[in-house]
Structure formats: C-alpha cells, structure tokens
Amino acid sequence: MTDILLIAAQRPGLAVLTDAVGALKERGATVRLAAAFDLDEDRAALERTGCDALHQLPRGFHGRSSVVRREAERRGPGEQLWLRAAHDRAFRALAREARLLVALDADAVYTVWRLARRHRAAGAVHGLAPAVQAMRTGAAASGAGRLRRTLPSPALLAGDLRRAVRRLPGTLVRAATVRRIMRHPAGARAWRTAVALPGLPARWRAPLARSAAEGMTWAGRPGGAALTLLGAARRTAAPELRAALLRESAFADLPTGRPPRALDEAVTAWLGLADRRLADGDRVEAATALHHALPLAFHRSVHIDQLTSPLAEDPAAYTRRLRDCRTFQAVTGTARGRAQQAAPPPADRPVRLLVLTNGNANFLGLVLRHYADRPDVELRFLDVAEHKELARLARSHWRIIADRLDARTWYREHTEKHLRPYLDWADTVFVDWCTGPVAMLTTIDPGTTRIVVRLHSYEAFTQWPLLADFSRVDELLFVAAHVRDLCTAYVPQLAGPSAPRMRLMHNAADLSSFERPKSPDARFTLGLVGLVQIAKDPLWALDVLDRVRAHDERYRLLLVGDPMSPLTSGAARNYRAALEERLAPLERAGAVERRGQTDDVPAALTDIGVILSSSVREGCHLAVLEGAASGAVPVVRDWPFAAGGVNGARTVYPEEWVVPDPDAAAERILRLTSDVDRWQAAGAAAAKHALSTWDWSVVWKDFDAALLRGGQLS
Amino acid sequence: MLASRTMPAPSDGPGRGRRHLLHVAIGFPPAAKSSTYRLRETANQMCAAGWDVTVVTIARESWELESGIDPSLLDGVDPRVRIVELPLRRADLETDIRRFPEARAADPVGWVKKWRARNQESFPEPVFGGWRPALERAVLALHRARPVDLTLVTCTPYVTLSAAWTLWQQHRVPYAVDFRDGWSVDVVRSRTAFGPDSPEGRWERKVLDEALSLWVVNDPIAEHYRTRYPHLADRVTVVRNGYDADSTPDVTGRGAAKAPLTFGYLGMLSSTAGEWRALLDAWRLARSTEPLLADARFEVRGHSGFGADRGGGPKVELLRRYEDAGVHFGGPVHKAEVAGVYARWDALVLLVLGGRYMTSGKVYEYAAAGLPIVSAHAVDHDASRVLAGHPLWTGACGLDRDGLAAAFAHAARLAVASGPAERLAAQAHARRYARSALLAAGARDLTARMDRTPLLAGGHTP
Secondary structure, three states, rough: OEEEEEOOOOOOOOHHHHHHHHHHHHEEEEOOOOOOOOHHHHHHHHHHOOOOEEEEEEEOOOOOOOOHHHEEEEHHHHHHHHHOOOOOHHHHHHHHOOOEEEOOOHHHHHHHHHHHHEEEEEEEEHHHHHHHHHHHHHHOOOOOOHHHHHHOOHHHHHHHHHHHHOOOOHHHHOOOHHHHHHHOHHHHHHHHHHOOOOOOOHHHHHHHHHHHHHHOOOOHHHHHHHHHHHHHOOOOOOOOHHHHHHHHHHHHHHHHOOOOOHHHHHHHHHHHHHHHHHHOHHHHHHHHHHHHHHHHHOHHHHHOOOOOOOHHHHHHHHHHHHOOOHHHHHHHHOOOOOOOOOOOOOOOOOEEEEEEEEOOOOOHHHHHHHHHHOOOOEEEEHHHHHHHHHHHOOHHHHHHHHHHHOOOOOOOOOOOHHHHHHHHHHOEEEEEEEOHHHHHHHHOOOOEEEEEEEEOOHHHHHHHHHOOOOOOOOEOOEEEEEHHHHHHOOHHHHHHOOOOOOEEOOOOOOOHOOOOOOOOHHHHHEEEEOOOOOHHOOHHHHHHHHHHHHHHHOOOEEEEEEEEOOOOOOOHHHHHHHHHHHHHHHOOOOOOEEEEOOOOHHHHHHOOOOEEOOOOOOOOHHHHHHHHHOOOEEEEOHHHHHHHOOOOHHHHOOOOHHEOOOHHHHHHHHOHHHHHHHHHHHHHHHHHHHHOOOEEEHHHHHHHHHHHOOOOOO | OOEEEEOOOOOOOOOOOOOEEEOOOOOOOOOOOHHHHHHHHHHHHHHHOOOOEEEEEHHHHHHOOOOOEHHHHHHHHHOOOOOEHHHHHHHOOOOOOOOOOOOHHHHHHHHHHHHHHHHHHHHOOOHHHHHHHHHHHHHHHHHHHHHHHOEEEEOOOHHHHHHHHHHHHOOOEEEEEEEEEEEEOOOOOOOOOOOOOOOOHHHHHHHHOOOOOEOOOOHHHHHHHHOOOOOHHHHHEOOOOOEEEOOOOOOOOOOOOOOEEEEEEEOOOOOOOHHHHHHHHHHHHHHHOHHHHOOOEEEOOOOOOOOOOOOHHHHHHHHHHHHOOOOEEOOOOHHHHHHHHHOOOEEEEEEEEOOOOOOOOHHHHHOOOOOEEEEEOOOOOOOHHHOOOOOOOOOOOOOOOOHHHHHHHHHHHEEEEEEHHHHHHHHHHHHHHHHHHHHHHHHHHHHHHHHHOOOOOOOOOO
C-alpha cells in the first residue's frame, strides 16, 4: 500500500480530484487530503471524492508566537501555509508516512518542497496528473522501507563523518539531516563537527551547514542549529557569506531563550560589510548590511526579554563598534534640519494638535480626552497602524536607512505624499513612542509644524531613536531622567548640536480615582500590578514574599494581570516555566493569589497594602504611582538597568521608597506594616506625594506648555 | 547535446546528390500537438521532393509536461527522415517539485513570471526565448556535421527563427519560414499583435526580409503579410493544413444515424471556459427542445491543461458539471484511433477560437469525416470558408445560445437523414484539403524556389 498525501491551499475541483483519487486507489494507494481551506464547508463533497482521510490544516496563527506571526506577514501565501502546517503534529505524521507528496495548487508547493527535503524517499509533485503518472511509473510505490535503506545510520554519521562527508553525494548528505538523525545527540554533534572541518570546500560548507541546521531545528535542537551555523561561519572567509551565516545562527538561537551566541560576531561582521560597501560607493548594499546589523544589535532577546542588558550596563561600550562604523555614523548623523523654524502657536484660532501613535495608545487616553474638550484646541488623532500606507512606511527599516545614506529617494517621496497633508494641517504633532513613526516623520521637513516626541523606556532599547533625525524634532519628552541619560549616551544626535530640547514629563495619570478605603487584610497583602513582560521580574517579588512570610505567614502576594505568554519568545517560555514552578506551592498554601487582567485597577488596589515594583527596567512605573495614590506603601526595587547611574528609581521616587534587594524590601515592609497606624501613615504620605506630583491635575500644565505653547511655561 | 536521442538515417540515405534540409520543427512526432501532423507531412513531402531531411525538435519526455506524446504518430514518418531531439524542456511546466529551487517553491507564479522575463532577454518570446542559445548551437553543430542546403523553421515557437538566422548569418544557408498562423497577426483577436518597432517586430522584419519563402495557413494571414511587407508579397505562400487520409472514417456503408445520437468534439480544449459554457448551455437547451436530442450524448475528447493542470483544470470541471446533460469528457485520442472515434460519432461540434485569420487544423478533418458539423465560432471565420458548400454543415452563428441550439437540432436532423451518398458527398467536398497534396505542393514550391536561386543553392560557406 502506498500512502499519498495531497495538500491543498484552495478548494480543488472536485470532479478532477475524484477521477484522480480513483485512479490512484486503483493502483493500490491510500490517499489522504490535508487542506488549508475550511474542510467543513465541503466535507461531504470531499468525502465523496474517495479520499481515505481528510485533515484540516491550521487556518491561522492562533496560539503562535508574535515572532511567527511577524514572520508570516513578510511571507507569501505558500510560505505562510508552511509556517502554519509545520506546527501541526498530526500533519507531520501524515507527511512522514507518505511515499508521494502532492501539491494541488501553487500555494501548496512550498509546503511539499519543505516536506520533501525532510522526507527524502517520498516523491514530490505538483498536480494530480503528475501524481497519477508517478504511481503509474512506480516512482511513488517504493514502500516504507526505502527510507531506512537509503539513509546512513546515525552511528555511521557520528563515527567518521569527517571523512565520510567529503564522499557523500549531495542528496545523501541532505538525507542525513532528517529529524530522526538530528534528534540523536551524536548525529547532531557529528554534523556540527563536519561543517566546521578546516578543509571543507567553501561551496559545500554553507549549504551543508544550512541543511544540517534546518534538520536540527526541525528536530527541536535550535541551539545545535545555531552552533552549527556559527561553526561554519567561523570557517568561512567570504565576508558576505560569513555575515549571513552568523546572522542565521543568531536567529536560529532565539528559541533557546538566551542571547544568541553569534550575535556579537554577526553585528561586527555586518558592520564591517557595511563599511566595505560604503567605501566601494555601493550605498544600497551598505544600507542592506546596516539593515541587518542594527536589528541584531538591538534584538529584544538581548535587551527586552532579559533581566540584564549590555546596553543598559554600559551604553558607550556596547555601542562603540556601532559608533566606529562609518555607515552607522552617516546614518545616525543625518541631521538635515528644517528650512523654517516651528511657527509660534496661532493667536487667532485654536491650536491644531495632531496626536500620533503606532498601535499603542495606552498612555494617551487622558491626553486625548483633555484636548478633545478644550475649545482652544482642534484635535486629531492618527494611529499609524490603522493607515495602511503609513504603517508600511513606518516599518520600512531598510528604506529609512537607505534614505539616510541617500541611496534611494523613493522613501522620501512616498512619505511626503502620505504624511504631508497631516503636517500641513497641524500646528503641533505629538508623537507618542519614539519608534518607526518618528524615523518616518523626520524623513521630511516638517515645515513650520512643531514636532514633539515622547520617549518612554522601551524604545531606548531599540534601534529606532538612532534612525530619527532629531534636528527636525522641537522637543523630546522623557518620562524619566535615567531614560534620558541612557539615550544621550548612545544616540549621537542627542549628544550633539542638533539635539532637540529635552524635557522630563510625567506620564498622564488620573490618580484621584485611586483614593479608596483599604480592605481589612490589605496591610498584609503585597501587590504586583502588571507582569506581562519578563522585565517585571515577578520572581523578585516572590523572593520578597518568602522573606516576609518567614516572619509572618499572614503576608500574601496578589498578582494583578496576566503573566508573560510563553509563546512570545524562548526567554519568555523559560521565565514563565520558572515562575509557575515557584508559584505552584505558594498558591496551594494561599500565599499567592492571581487576579488576572482587570480594567478596574482602583478596585484591585483596595486589597493591596504594599505596592511592589519588582522590575529590572522601567521608565516610571505607573502601577507604583497608582498604588501609592491608593494609599499602599510603595516598595520599589532599585531597577537594575538604571541602578548604576546618576538617575534611576531613586530619582523618580522619594529615596526611602527604593530598596536595593529583597532583604531591604522585606525590612521596609515589615517595618511599615508592623502596626496599623504606621502602615496607614506611610500609605497616606505616599498618596499625598503621588497626588501632588504625578496626578493629571498637576501634570497637564506641562503638556499644555509642550504641546500648545511652543514649549513655554505659562 | 545532440546525442540525446538521434534517430539515425536509414542505410539507403542520405542519398548522394540529395540536398540537405534542416527542418526545425519543435512539436514533431511523437509530440501530441495539434501542429504535429503538419510538421510530419512537411518532412515527408520534402523527403519525397528529393531532400535529405533532418528534423530538430525537443526531447519527447518534455512533451509529457505539455500535450503528451503519441508514439503512433512516428509510424507515419518517412523512415528516411532523421530526427534530432534536443534536451530542452519547458521549465515553467515542470511538476517535479524536487527540481524546484527554493525561490520557485515559495512563489511558483512569481518565479515563472521572472523566468519569462529572463527568456525575453535572449529572444522576444516569453516561454521559449531562453532556448535560443541551445538551438543556435545545435543547428551550427548539425551544419558542421553535414552542411545544410536549406533551413525550414516552423513557428511556433518563434525562437526557431533565430536558428535559421544564425545559419544564414554565419554560413549563408538559405531558409524558409513556415509561419502557420503568423506572428505579427493575432489570429485569436483578429488584430495586429505588435508594431514594427517592437523587439518582435524587428526580429520578424529582419528574418522575413531574407527568407526564401514564407508559408502561412490561410489567405487572410497571407494578406496580412503581403500588406505589412509589400516587398515580400511574392514570397508569401498559402499552405493550408488539410487532413490526413488515415484519420477519416470509411462511410461507404454507413446509413442514417439512429437515436440516441452521439455528438463529438475532438481537439485541444483551447477555447476559453466562457466559450465552453456558452456551447454547453446551448447543448442543454437543444436537448430539452429537440426530441431527437432528448437522450443524446456529447463526447469531448482531447488534451486539456498543461504542467500541473494537465488532464484537469477549470474546463474539465465545467464539462463534468454538464454530465447530467449527456456530456462526457474522455481525454485525448491517439492519432491511430482518430478514424475509429469519428466512426462512432453521428455529428461533430467545431468550437474554435478567433475569427477571420483563424482556420484551425481540425476543420479539415471534420470536413472529411462525412458527418454533420455544428460550428461554434465567429461567422467571419476562416473555418467558414473551408466549410462553405459542405453538404452537412449547419452554418456558423457565433456563440449565440439559441442559434447554437438550433444548429444542434439541425445537425441531429441531418444525422438521421443522411445516408452513404450524403456522407460521401461531404467527403468529396473536403477532398481538395488532403494534407498530403497541400504539403506536396508546398514542398514543390519551396524546392522550385531553391532551384531558382542558383547562387545560393548548394553553395556552402565553410
């Protein structure tokens, strides 16, 4: 019996399918259909075609990580189908059994192509007539034993691959990278050794390494894949190929959750390549090389999804190789300025204010409501993510770099076309988050429109501030001094003559609604609000909890908000696993309660007597402001990302709120909650400070000055 | 390259003193293409006219991706004809996914688009342009092995023009072009296909200027070329396709048909799905209105689809949806079986594309089958000129549903009323289109033109 797997992205013609299935079954085949279209719409008709089984492939990316979703967005329909199908265990099992893989339409071809690389014994054809012909000629009827007969054993590979690999024909080498072998530690190790052989011809090394790495990834060994590519890269002399292999190694390493081992070498290689190409006058290729280097240097796996960041530890040292790169200097030094200064606010009509963001208006609600009600303001709101063309321009990373190098003018022209009408209308543009839209916006001269940008904290760990032309920004608002310090330490324009005016501006928060009576148990309830990112480091909060419970088991921890999704990244998966392991006994003991996501934070805070900030990195932790305003005693970790600098948590909050470690945190908690009066007094003092410093009733004047009065205080 | 599959000339040839014709005929048997009969007969007739014929085509396996092969077609090839098969293959029709580079697997449509663009860098023909270097090398090698006296290229594909041109440029080997449906005339849309300054236009002009003769399949196309290139008017020769005698059924003893009647279509399914739908709707209407057709059957035979779609595609799906109306799709028919298929049918359906510039090869075979013919094509169509006066033809009315339904009813009545006499009369009407005679005349004309060109004939350039 020959197993045939038909794969269809679109609903096939049923008559032709019925004929072909009949012809295949006449020749003794078992025919299964895996469909990416909705099987249920046509199930009865498809069953009448005679297929022995129908399998529904995933129709979307539900439950998949954002990395995969983003990857899918960049791919065509064929590759998207593969990204969905490869995740389907049952489908992979069907593919393993198949002796003939058949793509029924163009969008299914890539999936068959990929499967065929893993299942070397199976035939792979496009179309039903070729499938019938393959059966007729016996190309597909070789039986299940063929795979075993054609593959070298793992033992052979492990034993003497150094010599064997030179003799193996290409097809056999590819066959030897199938999952069954790569799952075996010896098989994977042998491949790592083989691709790093000193004498291996260059034309073999990269294809071999890529093939082996793909097999290891397929077999669930991303670390092995990364090492394999890294080993091959280190033996590769050609700069382009070496850089490409290093980059592939870095990306292959991401699922492990640790910073990629090849990252530093990859960044250096691409920067070197960029400068070489720039020296050759090839600005387009120089842009491409920098386009590869920057996302690696600022990859979230290094700075966002970790509890430490080399950028935060020493921004000057970390970015030195970038700043030494001439291409980088040319890009980040692009300060084209503006032909005219921003016009003063109009006296005879309302100020036209355009508030712009890119899919994240979390910190804008109060601002928008405030200006929507003001008679002296005409407000417009633009979410770039909702505007197809602008969204595309805002994430056109390569084009932005190419523009800065004057390698292409397309980007400037399109930005003019789509953004100019907004600039012509607005007196002031307020861009929240210093990411792609700022790089896009500053590509063109804003005319007389005043440009105000707010940088929170997250962006400081991305490449985007480097791609903004700050000579076209009038005012840059930071939510905290330590974020400003970090940015000015590595963004050349912010330390140079073209730097805009920089101002600290508290987040807009309506804290008055948090003043509510506490519940009786609140004194012994620590609270952590928001733990969706690794940076919130809830494990630190558990360390604090352990210490206070060692003194008094009445202390408990309330977690408000969903924890990080394990699908976000390998690091998130690892952290979440460790968190769950710690939480399980504590929850059983009643020491930890999870409340999940809530829209009513003021109500949740009535049960919290001590508000924690356990984060490693924050701009200004809004949950702490809200907790303090509610009368909870703030206990703030000295955020490690900023702890070594002049500014940090200690300059954002009153110094006594801030503690260096869990022991000090426990000591502060035990001291201030030891009796009701002391706890209430400390909470009242915190509330008073919060309301007098950060409440909107205080902060709005700063916003008015920045957005309506040309930066002048009244 | 040339050694891939070369049928050696038989021991009695090449004859001393016989001139050497290089016939670049991609689509030569065993390719089961509609043009293959003309190509075969051309080679045979040139052989009969005293030429040693070497045919250049592509490997037979390549046709598996397209219209398939029919080994029975080789039976009718003059054994003196030498066939050289080049290992060329249409990459766009490849269905073995293991042969795909990753870029193609990821975007099959986009890859083919780029492949077509690349092909045009060699020669202005999207699908075949990339064959130019291989063709040129092949004909030069063949000329070196045995000097060529005359090159006859047949289009499509038009890239064969480059082979003739190369031999002319490098060795002054005269050439003729069997243009069949022409190039600068769009026979489907009845208009000019491209202007004189386009890459195609420049190639056509350049090659035709030096051609010894230019064959086309009908008078309107000949007129197009005589008008476009007045200085070539005397070189333009109409060589119609005609029919093969062995494809016509013996009707001498065949009496009137009896219900249930069987109508038939034989040929490539090259008309559009919309045209097929119009025809099938008319058939359904005719079946519901004409008692003679109440339980009639309509058999469709021929190739459908290329590459991954071969044997299938939307037109086959459409045909299958009309099964309740007695429509049956039966796939292709080998050449040797054609006469037998016609013998089982009671009437024929001629669905062809185009208009006044289009004839189709099938119309001659239909005309010679001695059966009633329903015409589903434009009124002003060259097929109408071929069929004019045919005693069992119902006339052309375009694709009007009511008109076609009436034509089906008319054909049904003719089928049940026709005896041997009517059928023989119909065959007699078609006899002037016997392919062997038409191509023999063409071969004689071409040979005579060579004879009238003494400076070139036999004058090999080393």
